[in-house]
Amino acid sequence: IKNNNSSGTYAVMKLVGGQEINLDNVEINFAGTGPTNYRKWLFHTDGHNDFGESTWVLNEGTKVTINGSNLAMYTAQYHSGTGQNANIGFVNKGTITTAGSKNYLWMTMDDGGNSNRSMYFDNQGTISLGGTEDVFALLNAENQANGGFTFLNTGTLELTGASQKGLTFGREYPAAEIILTKPMKLSGTKSAGIYFNKHIELVGGKTRLASSANNIVTTLPTTTRESVLKMELSGSENTGLYFNSNSTDQFGVNNYALNSTDGTGNVLAYIQDGKVSLAAPGTGKANAINITGGSENIGIFTNVSMTSAADITVTADKSTGVFAKNAGTSTSTGKISATGASVKALIADNSTITSSGQVDVAGTASSDTDGAVGLVAMNNGTITQTGGGTITVDGSASIGALGQSGGTVDITGGTIKATGGAFNTYAKGGTIKLNGTTVDTQQKSLAFFADNAGHINFTGATTANIAGGTDANTRGTAFYYQGNGYSPFGSSNISSWAASTFGGTIGQLTLNMAQGSRLFIASDVAMNLSDTAGTGLASSLGAHISGSDYKTFMLYLSKLSL
DSSP states (O other): OEEOOOSSOEEEEEEOSSOEEEEOSOEEEEEEEOOTTOOEEEEEEEETOTTSOEEEEEOTTOEEEEEEESOEEEEEEEOSOOTTOOOEEEEEOSEEEEEEESOEEEEEEOOSOOTTSEEEEEEOSEEEEOSBSOEEEEEOOOOOTTOEEEEEESSEEEEOSBSOEEEEESSOBSSEEEEESSOEEEOSBSOEEEEESSOBOOSOOOBOOOOOOSOOSSOOOSBOOOOBEEEEEOSBSOEEEEEEOOOSSEEEEOSEEEEEESOBSOEEEEEEESEEEEOOOBTTBOOEEEEEEEESOEEEEESSOOEEOOEEEEEEETOEEEEEEEEEEEEEOSOEEEEEETOEEEEEEEEEEEEOSOEEEEEEOSSSSOOOEEEEEETTOEEEEOSOOEEEEESTTOEEEEEETTOEEEEESOEEEEETTOEEEEEEBSEEEEESOEEEEOTTOEEEEEOTTOEEEEOSOEEEEEOOOSSTTTOOEEEEEEEEEEEEOSHHHHHHHHHHHHTTOGGGEEEEEOTTOEEEEEEEEEEEGGGGSSTTHHHHHOSEEEOSSSEEEEEESOEEEO
16 A cells, blocks of 8 residues: 555545454555645544444454555544444554654544544554654544543554654543553654653543443443553663643653663653652552663653652663752652762752652762762752762762752761762862761762862761771871962961851761871962871861871972971
8 A cells, every 4th residue: 555645635444333343364565655734544433433332453463564754554533423432442463563754653633523432542462663753642632521542552562763752642631541561662762652742641530431332342441540651761862751741730650660771861751841740669560760771861850840759770870860950849759779880869950859768879980080979969959868878989080969059968867988089078169968977988088078169067966987098099088178379278277267168067077087097188288397286186177086096187289388
């Protein structure tokens, strides 16, 4: 069958009166270039339904191959119908594939008909979209509270091409079911599994009219079921769930499993606009986001306020659990675990994240300039972390908590551990707040560093354990002091610096200095040899210092007067 793009509208096969049409062991090749208004169709249903439900059924031996552009496989619309309120459906048990560009498999259209009925697509077979800008489903039929749509997937649904969409919408649906018993798979590039450009009710529980036809193929319950959203991503730059609706109604994502395996630049949930809530795990509900292998992937990226109780596990280099950018205030109550080179658990960029779930990070540096960072607040963003957990970072470019460019990281409880030259905390023009946190500084690593515009506040009792070492290259260090052109560095300077940097809170800090550990690295300063003795330094600094056999200073690019 070849579409020659002639004028007018036609369907190769059309169903009107309400019948079950079975295509058994049929091979269909649908090719050519269709019109951009998509008025040429392979299967079409005009839903008068005078004699029952209108349903196309492709059996296991049927194969539909679409190779062209602007082709529509199956379209459906409502028309005047009987009191049966019979549904309009398509059941695929066979194999459907696409190649080419801008092809659609399922299009529901607005024609002013009876919108109290429901349309559905039941995929039990194999569907593979292999072209460019292909779309599995565009849903735009009339809809009232007693109608809606259902998509069921117990088979295989794959998007293997480029810039494709699984499901997208032309209007809001207050009654809807998207039940991915088997996950939708995205293995191509720059594609979106479900593009929520309109609000779709996902929580179920909506009453809809029942069909009383005697030829029902797939039974739809009278109350909509909770949607089940399962995605498996590989490929590159793909998005599982993409929200971009300005509706004030909330997307209640209550049953989901979002996974990325060996992908690059994938985002499991992208929230550009809309009110979105991701529920916590529950009985029979994974409600988890997992990133395994690959690199530069993100669990949740949001441009607006959102609520997440998802458990997020990242085991992939240069990947992030939650990234909020210009996003208002968001809440994360699930567990976040990030492991790998240059990973990040939470990033708040000009945004606020309140996190009460456990956060565990085991991050390493992938280079001397690209390290792992547990919590990042930048550009006046804020992260408040109260759920505990352990942040372990390794390598000279890694940081446990980073407050940058006006950003604030506020941590209560938990442990920050730095090894291999990493920083526990770095206030780079921002603020770090610690309350009841254990700071574990291993060899070669640094506990506290604030530049001239940065601040570290101990808002509650905080303990820092500084590891020892046998030489300058192995000692753990408590503080880094950055001078300017051999600026003076004596007791009075240390007192002033401590008051400015720690805001009068350093009395809440207890330093446990191990044998051979180091209190200060000072750069670009001028000191007298007599001032380098540890005597009286504790009172000048204001912290509680435990231990006696530690090194007081290492001077770097500095002047020492004898």
